[in-house]
Amino acid sequence: MRDTAGAATGLRERKKERTREALVEAAQELFLRKGYDATTIDEIVAAVEVSRRTFFRYFAGKEEVALARAMEFEGLFLTALATRPADEAPLTALRRAGSEVLLAVGDEPADGTGHEFLRMRRLIEDTPVLLAASLRNAMELERRMAKEIARREGLDPARDRRPALLVTLYHSVMRVSMDEWGDGEVLDAARLGRIVDAAWEDMGTLLGDRWTAGELRRA
Known part of the structure; x- marks a missing residue:
């Protein structure tokens, strides 16, 4: 006997995901064309041909839909x-997890995912309300990352600051790398990966040369 209930549930979930994706795409297109402040929720739902009530089933408001891709x-x-192997060193686990995400995005043409991501990143940085929300999300992400590193190492993040320090180091390298990637002409994931690798090499050099000599272990 066919599992009709299960099939119906799967169909509903796929429809919900398609609706959510359509709302994100419509919102981003409007934000990038008109600006965040000039875009209304009514315009977003009209573009997808759904109701405001449907919109609010998925998002709390414009701010949340604008940050949807970053949160994904x-x-x-x-x-x-x-899901990284338990025996990996913490920084190795962070770097390889980041590489997995870059591979999942994959290489895209100049007007593909990388281009969209960069344009939205610039919009967020240029829109005070979105920048503030993005910074709050980044702080929460760092806390969750530090908590996961602490769990992997059997530490209490409230008593051991090393997970938080390591996560801050990781994000510093990624932020500098993203800025450099955004300044270039080619916005593909492979290029970003090369920039990240080079940035880590520079960080390793920095931590061992005269810029930091004697300071990291000063009594």
Whole structure:
């Protein structure tokens, strides 16, 4: 006998996901064309031909839909980190989890995912309300990352600051790498991966040369 209930549930979930994706795409297109402040929720739902009530089933408001892609990437990263082998060193686990996410995005043409991500990143940085929300999300992400590193190492993050320090180091390298990637002409994931690798090499050099000599272990 066919599992008709299960099939119906699967169909509903796929429809919900398609609706959510359509709302995100419509919102981003409007934000990038008109600006965040000039775009209304009514315009977003009209573009997808759904009701405001449907919109609010998925998102609390414009701010949340504007940050939807960034939050998706964060979710992918946390999942990748949680599933890294237990015997990996913490920084290795962080770097390889990040690489997994970049591979999942894959190489895209100049007007593909990388281009969209970069344009939205610039919009967020240029829109005070979105920048503030993005910074709050980044702080929460760092806390969750530090908590996961502490769990892997059998530490209490409230008593051991090393997970938080390591996560801050990781995000510093990624932030500098993202800025450099955004300044270039080619916005593909492979290029970003090369920039990240080079940035880590520079960080390793920095931590061992005269810029930091004697300071990291000063009594």
